[in-house]
Amino acid sequence: MDGDEEFSAFVAARADHLYRQAWLLTGSRSSAEDLVQTALTKAYAAWSRVRRADDPVAYVHGVLMKSFLSDRRRRWTSELPVAEPRVDTGGGGADPADAQVERLALVGALDGLSRTDRAVVVLRYWDDRSVAETATTLGLSEAAVKNRSLRALRRLADHLEPVPDDTRGSHR
Secondary structure (H helix, E strand, C coil): CCCHHHHHHHHHHHHHHHHHHHHHHCCHHHHHHHHHHHHHHHHHHHHHHHHHCCHHHHHHHHHHHHHHHCCCCCCCCCCCCCCCCCCCCCCCCHHHHHHHHHHHHHHHHHCCCHHHHHHHHHHHHHHCCCHHHHHHHCCCHHHHHHHHHHHHHHHHHCCCCCCCCCCCCCCC
């Protein structure tokens, strides 16, 4: 298999996970798509080095994280904010409206974190990475990852306090 075919197979196997991670980091569909595109473009340009890495998946996830944390990312001025987010109507057993409210609350809570704290939370608790893996990916010490995790989880818990059932959804 040549390099282009190998890269295409990698993208086919990992693009969904990269997108989910990027969405959690950015909180928006278009920003997540841009972030994945940036990371995959960088990975393709360095594919000969990526494919020789001990763990190419971790390498590309590191590129994604570093791209997210970089303040030099291009900001598109042609994007227009919308009043209402598009609702994901994918199937599932739970009430889609409740699931949407929970997702929006989580994204709002994640938005309140610094970029580094948000990256730590996504890697540690969404991707289930170890402290050591998270530290390596983000270029932090293990102690810094532990401190940031603790601080970020406290902020998330404060932001995600449960709403009493009698006030949810009442518009009298």
